[in-house]
Amino acid sequence: MFVTASHPSHRDPLRVAIVGTGAIARVSHLPALTALAAGRPLEIVAAVDVDADSVEAFCAEGGIAHPYTDLDRMLAEQRPGLVTLATPPRFHRDQTVAALRAGAWVWCEKPPCPSLADFDAIEAAEGPEGEGPFAAIVFQQRFGSGPQHVRDLLARQALGRPLVAHCQTTWYRDEAYYSAPWRGRWSSEGGGPAMGHGIHQMDLLLDLLGPWSEIRAMAGRLVHDVETEDVSTALVRFESGAMATVVNSVLSPDEVSRIRIDCERATVELTHLYGHRNADWRITPAPGVPSDQAEAWQDFGTDVPSSHQAQLTGLLEDMRAGRRPRSSGADGRKSLELVTALYKAAFTGATVRAGDIGPGDPYYRALHGGATGWAPQPLEHGAEVTA
Template sequence: MSTPATDPGTYRPRPASLAGRRVRAAVIGTGAIGRGSHLPALAQLAEEGETEVVAAVDIDAIAVEEFCRAGGVPNAYTDLDLMLREQRPDLVTICTPPTLHRAQTIAALRAGAWVWCEKPPVPTLADYAAVEAEEGTDGGPYASIVFQHRFGSASSHVRGLLTSGALGRPLVAHCQTTWYRDSAYYAVPWRGRWQTEGGGPAMGHGIHQMDLLLDLLGPWREVRAMAGRLVHDVETEDVSTALVRFENGALATVVNSVLSPDEVSRIRIDCERATVELTHLYGHSNANWRITPAPGVPADELAAWRDFGPDVPSSHLAQLRELVASMRAGERPRSSGADGRTSLELIAALYKAAFTDATVEAGEIGPGDPFYTAMHGNAPGWAPAAAKAVSA
């Protein structure tokens, strides 16, 4: 965690061009995801001459000093505003709890830095709109979300097969994130609460698989859903199921759970000419994908479908490499703006459908809808006591 920004409007924007120099990066939040995923990805690109990590920020002075010492980062801060003023990074990676994402992302954007923020990007659609309003135009800076499952050789190959029509029309899909989290996991104060985590497994766990499903199948049209608290004493759900109809006509089931001892992440898409299936847990490579042809598919065509090319696993590194390329080109990166909002919109619709027992249409949730400003929508039985008191 790190300190929120207070007065970012006084910062000077960074130089527009990154030509001939490394991207100066800063890591906000030095916990497990910062240490285990963001810093190693930045370090690999540093070896390739693309980046340099100039600073890290955390409210825990001892933790940030140790992070910097272990990672060779030259500047440790406990104040985000001060770091932005003094270091003027080109890129800020945000590895803090969701409740801090909006303020920290806006602070970095106003300082002229691009942002790469862990999922969920922000707790609500209203927060996402506030972030979008701070983005630059015609070259950035832009705020991108960590959706690393979209990236890598296999997801790129399958996306191409689907969009080209090689596999025929997508017909039936299944998206599954069935994981296991015990009571110790929810003992962390910010977990399981709407205000600080934004939602339960749909928001904090299944968002990755749902994002990949949307990236592969395209826009959705309507959703129906159910949710429950079956085990954990939390404000949010601990399991949800949904039925989703896509604009291309495909029908999908979505299951998100933290109650499942046999943990698995899975996407299956049945098309007219083949079934494509991904089975993994926290990341995938070419070997995690399987393509099963319908009868009559020629052997040479199947061989082409199964040729995923050199194996580039899904990872923070794969996404960061593409993000840095977008920065150098001055182009909006994938998983930012409208493209980054798609998963958050589906999750908001899933919650609204589950808590109101109604079918929710794409584009339905906007300003004035209670689910636009809170994922619980002040729904009876789901809104925290403080939210119900405010709305009374």
């Protein structure tokens, strides 16, 4: 294998750049990369932010040599093999495409991008299968020992067929949260709780249960004066025949993230908030299940919590092998497609089926679909919205 930005040498350190130096970069991206650099040939060579003071402070704190305020200049001068994006969703398409065209793989924070059209443009900029570069989405909830164990039990049908599921992201965001002018707007936040909050649990549900076939939904603005919704509910049927309820809310003082799957031989339940470990999973056998089988199901192995580091570990292995990573391509698109279908079902009152939303559909290019009462209203003459 030759050495390029897409194919780093096994001897040379992988050159990594972080784009966006806000909270998620400081709390998650930088610590994960720093931890992995301790045992791997990996070097964080640069960071980028339009705020010069922020990026310079970030680099000083993280021991990063090169701060930039221009992404294209950084890509040309530093030629990173991996770019991690911790920027708002409205920038993801252009920044990802720029990095891919420069030969870098990309690891992009959720929400992936504001529309399926944007996602498909990103896929079109990727390299060939078996080589790359590829762009993966940060969906860390599906990584770690807990999801891996449950995914294996379901795949080999140890628990019987999945029948009924519940996916819940009920969080609380007050008026102070929405005081930032970019929040609650389709163009800048990308969507309401279905897109910006619940997509993690919905992605995990899809990862465990497989492809969905149809969805019906409702959405509302019950408290907050925003463009997007602040609560949604949905009914989802999977190709397997299993049926699920999905609730996404920012109106819930008792915050919880939960997935429950009732199978023929057991119920699997995960209860947590922003991340989980083995102790957060519970498997309850059905009456009549032999005790030795039920006990074996409880063995989750060494505890590997869900985290950015857990996902990044696998991504780095995929990079070295030149193979497409999980949560990229069709595997990354499926969660955005389900969220898009939820909005279409909620705003039109129609049942939406998997694969229905393509070029020519208004929801393909905007999650609000131009729906009356939901699409952004034109600004009055002379009015401004600051980001």
